[in-house]
Amino acid sequence: MLVTTFGIDLAKSSFSLHGVDKDGNVVLKKNVTRKNTIIYRQYAHLPDWY
Incomplete structure (x- = not known):
């Protein structure tokens, strides 16, 4: 599982x-x-750039 595109939707x-x-x-x-x-x-093992 390699994430190449990452999106985040910010809410309050x-x-x-x-x-x-x-x-x-x-x-x-x-x-x-x-x-x-x-x-x-x-705990998600996401890369440091997250």
């Missing part, structure tokens, strides 16, 4: 994360609250 109290691979297949689709964003990043 939550984020919608969306990632696709080089073929356009969805490999990440997640809604997280601002409070849980740091915790999610630690």
